[in-house]
Every structure is written in structure tokens, then in C-alpha cells.
Amino acid sequence: MAGIHPSAVVAEEAQIGPGCAIGPFCVIGPEVVLGADVNLKSHVVVTGDTHIGDGTEIYPFAVIGEIPQDKKFGGERTQLRIGARNRIREHVTMNTGTAGGGGLTRVGDDGLFLAGCHVAHDAQIGDRVVLVNSVAIGGHCIVEDDVIVGGLSGVHQFVRIGRGAIIGALTMVANDVIPHGLVVGPRGELDGLNLVGLKRKGVKRSDITALRAAFQMLKDGEGTFQDRARRLADESDSDFVQQMVAFILGASDRNFLTPR
Template structure:
């Protein structure tokens, strides 16, 4: 704990592991199994419970509760874990729960993630790197979220849903189906309203690949066949496209949920105004 500062009003239970250069402000409570990485700052009134690991360089704001028991009746009190990656920002009132002893047993948050006020991460979720939860985002148990996903304020994601990398979920959306990589889900219940063109550009995706994905998604969701039966046609149409292959791999992976699709009364539209390429 070299160079660490711990306010005298905070409680650090015996057995907790505190890294170097940690700053723990007033009225925090760190449980006996917690691991606080180097250069972490807990501003004040932060609770870290159970077997919870907070990665190096993360910053946690007041009234966040990390590592609480899963809200799942199947959990019988076994030893489970929450792992939070490096350089995460966790704002006021955020809650994250450990995994359940009858399932994965671990909830995982990647590096460089941002969780705005009152967001919730449920048990057994797997969250990638560079993910942003806006205020009041709620995700159920066993949700998988890929890298570089942005979720708008007040959105809710059903348990067991998969969200592909670089996807965007609009504010107040209720997502009950799997969302393909680069997909943009909007509405309540959420539907596939196009592709996250802005996210593609920010990620450095080449212009030809953006065009490939646009055409591939139109083919995939044209409703003349089922989505999975269309997958082989799409893969064959773009044999040299790594982005399309990635999309089809997502579609052909076994899942517990249906797919987020365009509204029944319209084909998918991807506005040219979103992409000047």
C-alpha cells in the first residue's frame, strides 16, 4: 500500500488487498475479499463487497456498490466474483453484482469502460472494453456486450441478450433480442434501425468495408428467408470481407434469444446522410 491514502472514516476489513497509490476517501467500506488495484480512487461512500477486483487506474464515485450478491433466486450463497478492468469510470450510484454459483460464477467488465450515474450491471454479465453505459442503463443477468458499445440513457437489456461490438443502443430502448455487431437499436421495444455508421468511422473501418456491411445487412434482413438461412448467401456474396464474416459468425452462433430486426412493415434503411463515404 505504498503511497496510498485512506481516510480515517473508511473501513478496510482485514484481508482486503490494497494496491499502491490508492486514494480511498471518507466513509468507504472495503470487504475482506476485495482487491483494489494500483492508482484506484474511491471518492467517498463507496462499498466494495465480496470477491471483487477493481482494476488499476479506475475511479469510483460516491454511493456506488460493487460486488453485491446477485439478484437471482438460484444463487445459494456460494463464492462468486466480480472483475472490473483497468481505467474504468464508475459514477454515482452504480451497482454491479457478482456472478451466480449455479452459472458462470463471475461478472466481468473490460478496460476503459464508463458507467454513468445509477447504471446497473447484473450477475454473470460479460462486458467488453471501451463500453459506455449512459445514466440509468439497466442490463439483466447473463448479458454479453462486445467492445466499443454505447448504450443511451435509460435503456434496458433483457437477460441472455448478446450485443455485438461497435453497436449503439438508443436512449430508453428496451432490447429483448440479440443485436448484431455495428447494429443500431432504437425504440421500445427496440428494433434494428440501421448500422452504427459513426461508430464504424470512429473505429477506423475502411470505406469499402462500410459499404460491404451496408449491403450485407440489407441482404440478411430482407425477409425472403429466415436470417440464419440467409447467412450462407451473405457470406458467399462477400467472401473477402472480414467485417461481413464477423457479422455472419455472430448470426450463426447459438443463442437463447431472437435477433433484433427491422420493423415488420419496412425493409432496413441505412441513411446515406449518416455516411458521406
């Protein structure tokens, strides 16, 4: 059984999972699928071809699943998929995809999306991601697992942010960020590693030491940034370093933020 407030407008075709709570003045469209125990506090709009995973909470005035903010969008059928146990706070917006970007915006599990943040069309957001107040994630971005983006920051379209990275507040990120990187400044600069995050996750000291050595080689080694990464692939047996190398050598539509 689901609890639906009398003032909520829920399309007959919508699929509402067991244990859902739909609060006052919510609007749920006909293609929406809510998993079990989803909680919409009040004044939430969920529309479009949008699926929301079990146990997710959405706070007042969030708009989830509206069409992309993209002039190229021509009304084609696209999707938004949100995982389980996310907390989506007030005034958050998440849009469906575009045909040119694959047609799918995806958000993983256990994320925290604070008031006023935006996830644009075709973005791919990993698990346990934290977007602080008023963060804007541009179209086609990839934000991997365990990333934190500080308040009032912006991520340029097509940028990739590697797992475990942290972006300081008031930062504009215009290029790719290596896994576990630390980015700060009005025009984001790679300023080190997210050592606090690594320690909180219980990463072994040997892996942290290997990452620090890898960062130093990326910063000061000979050759291009890509050349240094290829040497690391041959020289390091740390899984964390190999994860960083694979990210650097992977396909990208942007340049990298390199160590300053």
C-alpha cells in the first residue's frame, strides 16, 4: 500500500511501489515508475520517462524528469533513471537525456543532492556522489563513484570526474579530473589528492603512498601528461594507481586538469 495525499495529482498510468509516500501537491506523470518506499515530501514534480529506485527521498519543489535544457531537443522520447536510497533536496532539477547524447540521464545509488543543484541531460552520475548546494553538472558529464562537488561549483559539459575526487566550493571545472584528485580555485586547478577522502574510506597506507608518488610523477616527470601515465601503468602495481592510469588513458572529449 502507498500513502497518497488527497491533494496530489498522480496519473493513473504511473507505477507506484509499495510503501511509497506521496505528499501534498505532488504531481506524478503517466510514465513515472517509483520503487518501494519512495518518499516525496510535498510539491514535488516527477514527469517524463523517469524511474526512481527504492527508498529515495525527494524534498519540496524538486522537479525530476523534465525535458532537457537543450535547444537541439526536438521532443524525442528520452529517459531518466535514478537509483536507490538517494536524498534529493529542495529545488533540485534532474533532466532526461537527448537523442544526440544517448537518450539517458542516469543517477546511481546512495547519493546526496543538496538544495538547488542541477543534473543536466545525458549526465552519468555514480554511486555515493555528493553535490552540495547550487552545483550545476553540465550535459554529457560523467561523475564517477564517491565524488564530492562543493557548493556553487559548475562542471562543464562533457567533463569526466574520476572516482573519489573532491571539488572545492566556487570552482569552475572545465577539464577532466583524475580519480582521487583535489581541485580548487575559481578556474579549477588540480592541487593534490583527496587524502581525507582516501583515509575515511580506509584505503591502505601503501596505496596512498603509491598514489602520492604517482601524482608527483604526473606533476614533474618527463614527457607529456599521457606519456607519464603510460610509464605509471608499467611501473606501479597499486590498483588505485592503475585505476587512475586507466582513467587518464581512457576516451575523453576534454583535456585534463594537470597538477600545478
